[in-house]
Amino acid sequence: MKHIIGRKLGMTSIFAENGEFVPVTVIAAGPCQVVERKTKDAHGYDAVVLGFEDAKLKGLTKSLRGRFEKLSVAPKTVLHEFRGDHADVKGGDLVTVSSFAAGDRVDVTGTSKGKGFAGIIKRWNGSGGGASHGSMIHRQPASNGDTNAAKTVKGSRRPGHLGVERVTTLNLEVISTDEERNLLMLRGTIPGGKRSIVFVRPAVRAKRKAQVS
DSSP, X not given: OOOEXXXXXXXXXXXXXXXXXXXXXXXXXXXXXXXXXXXXXXXXXXEEEEEEEEXXXXXXXXXXXXXXXXXXXXXXXXXXXXXXXXXTOOTTXXXXXXXXXXXXXXXXXXXXXXOOEEOHHHHHOOOOXXXXXXXXXXXXXXXXXXXXXXXXXXXXXXXXXXXXOEEEEEEEEEEEEETTTTEEEEESOXXXXXXXXXXXXEOSSOOOOOOOO
């Protein structure tokens, strides 16, 4: 099962097997426990719920405590549902980085860094107004459309909160894994800051390697 939950540790560079110097993101991935299996007959769809990092009972609500007791698994801090038919796993199984191999393609979902309130130039890459002396509209937004609408038109690019959004980076290559330390190393960057939670799943549209003629 090539689905796993982890924490982003940061970036570094390593030498690949072919000698290439590759920038990678290091993820402390798993071990995750299969908390629950959902089936089409019982729930209407197939899915697996994975749990990551042990939780303290005193920090859980009564409903969560009851859920873990009913499923007979240890309480977990992070729960995430991965949809799909996973007939090869059952409740209580452990999922580790051993499921991944160098060359695999994965998608990583996380929460982007928060950047606070931002204007249109930073938030939407706006061009701004005139730069000459006395223009007074260097970084101000332009017209907001119909003035008779009595509201801000939905979808218009205005100043506002930037970041803290769910972002998925597609088609990342697995460079290497470290089973002893539960590390997963991916080529390139992924969303989120250090120690943020990320979800890894198989790539939905993996690029085919170019064939050398």
